[in-house]
Amino acid sequence: MEKVKLTIDNKLIEVEKGTTIYKAAKQLGIDIPVLCYMNLEDLGIENKPGGCRICVVEVEGRRNLAPSCSTDCAEGMVVNTHSIRVINARRTVMEFILSDHPKDCLTCAKSGNCELQDMAVKLGIREIPGQEYAAMSTYKMDFSPSLIRELDKCIMCRRCEMMCNDFQTVGALSAFKRGFEAAVGPAFEMDIEDSTCTYCGQCVAVCPTGALTEKDHTREVINALSDPTKTVIVQTAPAVRAALGEEFGLKPGTLVTGKMVAALRRLGFNYVFDTDFAADLTIMEEGTELLGRLTKHLNGDKEVKLPILTSCCPAWVNFFEHNFPDMKEIPSTARSPQQMFGAIAKTYFADKIKVKREDLVVISIMPCLAKKYEAQRDEFKVDGNPDVDFSLSTRELAHLIKQANLDFKSLPDEDFDKPLGESTGAAVIFGVTGGVIEAAVRTAYELQTGKKLERVEFEQLRGMESIRKATIDFNGTPINIGIAHGLGNARKLLEDIKAGKSEFHAIEIMACPGGCIGGGGQPLHHSDSSILKARTKAIFAEDEAKVLRKSHENPYIIKLYEEFLGKPMSEKAHHLLHTHYFDKSGKIEIS
Amino acid sequence: MTKYKQIRIALNNCGVIDPENIEDYIARDGYMALGKCITEMTPQDVIKEIKDSGLRGRGGGGFPAGLKWEIASKNHADQKYVVCNADEGDPGAFMDRSVLEGDPHAVLEAMAICGYSIGATKGLIYIRAEYPLAIKRLKIAIDQAREVGLLGKNIFGSKFDFDIELRYGAGAFVCGEETSLIHSMEGLRGEPTIKPPFPAEKGYLGKPTNVNNVETYASVPIIIRKGASWFNKIGTEKSKGTKVFALAGKVNNVGLVEVPMGTTLREVIFEIGGGIQNGKKFKAVQTGGPSGGCLTEKHLDTPIDFDNLVAAGSMMGSGGMIVMDEDNCMVSVAKFYLDFTVEESCGKCSPCRIGNKRLFELLERITKGQGTMDDLQRLRNMSNVIKDTSLCGLGQTSPNPVLSTLDNFYDEYLAHVKDHKCPAGECKDLMKYFIIAENCVGCTACARVCPVGAITGEKKEAHLINSETCIKCGACMERCKFDAIIIK
Known part of the structure; x- marks a missing residue:
């Protein structure tokens, strides 16, 4: 050089x-x-x-x-x-x-x-000369289920545009107007809700100012917690525990699972549960679906849709609904862990504690902004009552904890409540790119081959490269697995499938860089990628520390099937844990 | 009338030939230069000829055209492009338009010559959609040239292929900047990117691209025909050939003029332009459009070339030349150009997007008599920073009208700020209407016409204007038959 x-x-x-x-x-x-x-x-x-x-x-x-x-x-x-x-x-x-x-x-x-x-x-700015007669550029506020755009605060850094166009290839954001009036937003200044936005929140994650922020739901959560007629339960996604500590001055990569649980309990949640429980459930359903399709395929069924695509990431679901609606039969029909949790909480658990559905409020803590949108999708509501009432980002939870004046760092480590708080290491790694598919492989391998895995870590599925490929030997049958994080990278794999060039049996896709640990709802990384790497390490450390590391070994999952669901892909499971997708490619109306 | 004649190089055929008939052009030695290049010269010969001629880009920057071609020729790629910048956008400038409307083939021929020399087979003319006649004539010219084999495959029986397409600009001044122009042609937002990479390395669709403006290309065929040594005898040491100016403003003869480089401003304004209208006093001349500056009496004998104009605090620009007389307020002139830049900034970089707006606001305050001495200081500092930090040529030059008027007409700024007066009498907010008592016969006509009842007085007695109520509409002054009403 x-x-x-x-x-x-x-x-x-x-x-x-x-x-x-x-x-x-x-x-x-x-x-x-x-x-x-x-x-x-x-x-x-x-x-x-x-x-x-x-x-x-x-x-x-x-x-x-x-x-x-x-x-x-x-x-x-x-x-x-x-x-x-x-x-x-x-x-x-x-x-x-x-x-x-x-x-x-x-x-x-x-x-x-x-x-x-x-x-x-x-830069030592103490006053702005001439401010009293300086005109300001003003724009309408734009509210959406996941994010809020307040373009008066846009400084035209174009980071959001770069994330949306170059990294995610979503193309919802671009500069509009010129000169003093210029700002970044959807074409023709339409609302973000009417655009092809997937709510991945990466624009929010990189915005240096308050121009792009999450739709804040802490007020709704405080309302629910202060209502004595409600039972309020909370679920926390795996990636949250690897990042929340940063908001309280802890080193990136510090696991704060126990303190987070303690904080949530002190905030007044009646039960503190774990989305990881639902992640184990997801593996049971998605893994079974994968094995089903695979078996059919190996038996020569030409109709079967392969590769199967993971469906846990709501931004990714939005992405293919907008961009690849003709392929909406390919992704797994399994709902995301957040929604599986909500569905089980408002049926199985509500029955157990004898609380009416409408009196049970389910809050989720997510590293994600698309989860806010997902929670209010109509197909996840029963008579207008959503399975998950409100989704808070990691940042919003941190705000709540600070509002409650909890000394986070000195809180004791506490355990999740039972039964929806028990999980395996397989569920924890949902938080990083490659984790969902690794978890699925751990279970699918044992169920398919009937053999016990000697070693549960699949290093070949891990890493930060944008697109990764690995072949896992399923007792003589090579299973080709693809992994992409970032929707632009996902697009490449989907184009291959469309062109019939894909050799994969299963593909995991996460919208955000690094997976959920780099989600749009996480503490801001301020363009320091070492933070994302530290969070990844923390997630794998939590997995390693777990006694149980395969979803199908989770005793509460086994019990859930015995007591309630029957078996994976049963009719009840289908009704509560699976979903269908929509064609959102339709023409955009500009009013 | 004068020993200085206009020399027509770029405008050689304008008004002489029928621009819609290729035969007219050919009859005036049209396409001979292309034939000479292809049949007698190597691409290197052509580049050397252009380099030797000393031709510099007429779009504003004055970059040596031959050198630009040479760089593009040396960057190897499977496809290269020749682009003609016909996005003429300076207020009051119409040099390129006249060339395209009057002599479109000269541009096509030059682009083909450029293509031959740099190894490009595709040409694109980026023309603003507001030039419908130029577009029509270019289309006719391209069709005719294709028909006779002067564009297309195997031109002059050689292996050289070259064809030209049109691309339309939607009317953004910044798209005259070459990287913006290229982005616009690619279907992207018309805004500049940082150079390097220069278009000659990575231009249209990422391929080496040579961008010159209309007038530059229009000078090329004649240089090839008559030789570099003919061309470089015209002009000054560092600026060769001629330059077309759109002479406008308060001169007697407005219109296009083409003069050898080195002609003085005095010659252009007073000899060719016939002096100032109505025998008024010359005050300033604005060259270079919104990017240029205002030059004064003391610059009148400066020989016009790229470097002298920059040294004097203005620039050549694409050739706008607006003459002002004693009735022009220089603060207002600066404000006028800033208004244009604020409108035309793409908004990509903060100093241009916001800074120019702030300059405009300050100028507006000054013209309203609200400015302070601090404002003048800030005006200068902001201008310098905008020049120093803006991303592209637009912002790097947009404060020039402010700086040059601050330098040359500081007294006028002071009059606005300290005395709340506009010496030129142009700033409405600083003017007051008065009645000269001696002239007033008390006819009451003014009081009757005043829409706000600001004029009072008894019949046959001198009237008075209440300046608090007066809206300065001028109706009274128009009505008065006795010249009793004045503005101060």
Whole structure:
């Protein structure tokens, strides 16, 4: 690799050709402020439109200032990252940006966690000259079941657009209008609900300001908890426990399962359950469905739809309903763990504790924003009463805990309640890319071959590569498995299936980078991909620490089938635990 | 009338030939240059000829055309493109339009020559949809050239293939910037991306692309026919050939002029332009459109070329030249151009998106008499930062009208800010209507016509205007037969 030598702030450095000034400076420990720039290393996610102009630096011999995020180092370059010319420019540009940004930090969802706010502090902004006569660009607010768009706060960093278009290939967001009026949103400024948005929430996960936030449901949860006539139960998704601690200053990757349970109990939930229980149930249903289809296929049935696609990820479900409706017979019909939990809670469990359906409130804590949308889908309601009443993101739970003034770090470790709180290691790994299929393989292998697995870890299914392939030997039958995280990567696998080029028997798809640990409802990673990796490690650590690591060994699952469901794919199971999909490709009406 | 004649190179055939008849063009040596290139010259020869001619891009930046071609020729790819930028968008400029309407084949021929030299087989003309006649004539010209084999396969019996298509712009000024133009042609949002990579490396559809504007191409065939040494004798040391200007504003002869580089502003304005209308005093000339600056009396003898205009605080731009007289308020002029830039900014980078809006707001305050001395300081700092930090040429030059008027007409800004007066009498908010008592006969006509009852007075006695109530509509002044009403 060709090298170039340059000087940054009087320090000599040699870097590979093609390295940006920003990255070279970082190697020297020089902190150049960046705003629109974002880089999730090793995940191939980079945003550098060079738009905010905060990261400008002075390059000797160059007429104007250079954006360090997108200017490559050159041989002999002399760079000054904090000259008075730079400081003046940076500050003036920041004053421009703030002059067109609402000052309602007091009630803004991002306050305290806002990159724009941090930058204002960093650059020493105390007032915005001329603010009293500066016009502001204003837009209508856009509310949807999962996210809220408040474009008055958009600073045109284009990160959301990059995630939506380049990474997810959803294409719901793009810049509209021009000049002072420009902002990012669906085409023709339609509501996000009318667009092809999948509610994956990755736009929210990367938004540096309060322009994109989750639809907050903490008020509804407080209402339910304060209603004495209601029994309020909560389920927590696997990825939450690997990230929640970050909101309380714990190191990324710190598992806080026990403290989370304790906190939820102190918040007043009558029962604290685990979505992992339902994940085990999902494996029973989805695994059985997979084995069924596989057996038919191996017996020469040409009609059987393969590969089978996982269906736990609600953003992914939205994605294929919008983009591949002609293939809606392929995904597993198994509902997601959140919905399986809701369905079992409002039937089996409600009966057990003798509470009427309408008096039982099911809250879910999810790393996800699409779960909010999923919870209110009509097919998951009985007489208008949803199986899952409200879904909170990890961030919202953290807010609730802080509101309750709980000293999270010193809470004791407590256990989930029974019966819907017991789970295996297979369920925990649902939280990372490849985890669902690994869990399915653990069960399917034993059920199919009748042999006990010597080793439950399938390293070949793990990793952060965007698309992964592995072949598992099912007692002489090779089973080809595909894994994709990120909807853009999923699209590639689906195009292959469409073209008849897919060699897979089963494919796991997760919409978010790294799987649910990188979900749109998780604590903000602020473009630090090491956080995602630490969460992944934590999830596998929890799996390893479990006594039971295969879903079909969960005694409460076995009991559930004995007492209530009969067997996997039974009629009752079908009714409560499976679903069907819709064609959402229809023309978009613009009013 | 003068020893300085206009020399017609780019406008050589305009108004002389029937632009809808290829034979007219051929009769004026049309397509001879292409024939010469293909049959007698290697692509390297062609590039050398253009380089030797010293031809610089007429779109505004003045980048040497031959060098641009050479870079594109050296970047190897299975497909390359020749693009003609016909997205002329400066207010008041219509040089390119005249060339396309009057001599479309010159552009087609030059694009084919460029294609031959860089190894491209496809040409695209990005033309604004607001030029229907130019589009019509280009279509006719392309069809005719294809019919006679001057576009298409095996041109002049050689192995060289070249064809041209049109792409329509939807009317965004920023699409004159080459990366924006390319994105727009690709069907993407018309906004710039950071260079490098330059279009010559990664342009249309990621392939090496040469982008020149209409006037640049229009100069190419004649250079090939007459030779680089003929062309480079015209003009100044660093700017060769001629430049077309759209002369407009307060001069007697408005219209297109084509003069050799090095002609002075005085010659253009006072000799060719015939001086200022109504015998008024020359005040300033604005060159380079919204990206340019206002030059004054002291610049009148500056020879016009790319570098001199930049040194004087303006720029060549694509060739707009607007002359102003003593009745033009320079703060208003700056505001007018900022209004345009605010409208045309794509919004991608913050300094251009927000900064220009703030400049405009400050200028508006000043023209309303609300400006402060601090505002003047801020105006300058904001302008400098916008220039220093904007992503593309639009934002990097948009404060030029402000900076050049601040530099050259600071007194006028001071008059607005300190005395709340507009010396040119253009800023309505700073004007007041008065009645000169000696002239007023008390006919009451003004009081009767005033829509807000701001004029009072007894019959046959001098009247008075209440400036608090007055809405400055001017009706009284129009009605008064005794010249008793004035504006101050």
